[in-house]
Amino acid sequence: MKKYLTLENGDVFVGEACGDLGAEIDGELVFTTSMTGYQETLTDPSYKDQIISFTYPLIGNYGISLETSQSDTVQAAAVIVKEMTDQVFHYQSVISLDAFLKQSKVPAISGIDTRQLTKIIRRYGTMKASLTNQPVTKQTEEDRQASIIKSATLSAGDAKNAEHVVVVDFGVKDNIVKSLQRPGIDVTVVTPESTFEDIANLHPTGILLSNGPGDPTDYSDFLPVIQKLQDNFPLFGICLGHQLLALANGAKTYKMTFGHRGINHPVKNVITGDIYITSQNHGYAVDVDSVDDTPLEVTALEVNDKTCEGLRYPGRPVFSVQYHPEAAPGPHDANKLFDKFIDMMHVNGGVH
Numbered sequence: 001m002k003k004y005l006t007l008e009n010g011d012v013f014v015g016e017a018c019g020d021l022g023a024e025i026d027g028e029l030v031f032t033t034s035m036t037g038y039q040e041t042l043t044d045p046s047y048k049d050q051i052i053s054f055t056y057p058l059i060g061n062y063g064i065s066l067e068t069s070q071s072d073t074v075q076a077a078a079v080i081v082k083e084m085t086d087q088v089f090h091y092q093s094v095i096s097l098d099a100f101l102k103q104s105k106v107p108a109i110s111g112i113d114t115r116q117l118t119k120i121i122r123r124y125g126t127m128k129a130s131l132t133n134q135p136v137t138k139q140t141e142e143d144r145q146a147s148i149i150k151s152a153t154l155s156a157g158d159a160k161n162a163e164h165v166v167v168v169d170f171g172v173k174d175n176i177v178k179s180l181q182r183p184g185i186d187v188t189v190v191t192p193e194s195t196f197e198d199i200a201n202l203h204p205t206g207i208l209l210s211n212g213p214g215d216p217t218d219y220s221d222f223l224p225v226i227q228k229l230q231d232n233f234p235l236f237g238i239c240l241g242h243q244l245l246a247l248a249n250g251a252k253t254y255k256m257t258f259g260h261r262g263i264n265h266p267v268k269n270v271i272t273g274d275i276y277i278t279s280q281n282h283g284y285a286v287d288v289d290s291v292d293d294t295p296l297e298v299t300a301l302e303v304n305d306k307t308c309e310g311l312r313y314p315g316r317p318v319f320s321v322q323y324h325p326e327a328a329p330g331p332h333d334a335n336k337l338f339d340k341f342i343d344m345m346h347v348n349g350g351v352h
């Protein structure tokens with residue numbers, strides 16, 4: 001039975017299945033150069049969930065003994081060998097390596113040039129890999145687009161002239177999407193698993209980073225995407241989206257003592273002097289002082305505790321607010337921020 005080893009860089013190795021024949025797994029691919037000690041290695045908890053490739057070409061020739069394991073089971077996710085032998089010669093051996101792997105439900109692949117594999121890992125660094133029973137079919141561009149799009153609404157306007165807002169959905173409230181939907185505006189909601197290229201391929205004229213739960217520092221994977229988005233498109237961040245814009249530009253966030261949750265939080269726009277009564281719901285905030293060392297500028301403060309309520313990127317159509325301009329519930333004072341964002345798209349959209 002064939003088994004396929006597919007590396008993160010796209011390389012594919014085909015070998016013979018051994019160990020647990022049916023099992024398929026993903027894991028971090030590492031190599032070990034030990035010439036002996038495969039039983040200790042495979043049962044060492046530090047190798048948990050890793051795919052271990054043995055550079056030594058013959059593995060299994062002294063079997064498995066009752067005294068050698070370093071924990072009560074095989075910890076590695078999978079095993080890659082050049083040759084796994086059933087010809088066992090050792091007085092303490094009770095079972096073959098292949099049988100031991102089968103018992104432990106761990107898949108393995110033999111017939112792999114593990115020295116060539118090692119050279120690849122040394123060039124690219126440790127990478128993810130998968131062991132499968134069928135070749136991994138490459139995801140096409142269309143599959144990828146379909147998997148990141150959660151919903152799309154076409155405006156009633158002239159499609160050719162429509163602005164196209166891509167909303168990155170970290171947990172978006174319906175009323176944010178509704179506040180954008182109007183004639184002449186197409187809205188596509190995508191998951192935060194989207195890459196910059198995924199989003200750019202949708203040809204947006206503006207990006208909205210949504211609200212969402214939890215600690216903004218947990219979303220660090222998405223920060224490089226925001227860095228590229230703000231270089232290329234008009235961008236508007238709301239609540240969590242505001243915090244992520246701050247983090248992507250090097251500012252800091254912190255957990256507030258008891259947060260802001262209510263529908264009458266006064267916010268002062270420090271540039272225009274305007275005051276809005278706003279709807280709020282957040283437990284983290286952007287550290288105002290940390291914004292000094294970034295390209296961003298603070299545009300608004302909460303009147304009572306002077307926490308950061310707004311940011312902008314001078315010279316770019318990029319801004320964010322900590323409060324909720326979509327209300328639901330709450331006052332509509334700040335609703336015109338959606339118009340401001342749409343106006344920015346009219347001026348700047350399509351320039352990329």
Ligand SMILES: NC(=O)CC[C@H](N)C(=O)O
Nearest residue numbers: 211212214239240283284
């Ligand atoms: N409404 C939100 O987006 C909340 C943002 C973030 N989870 C916070 O509590 O600060």
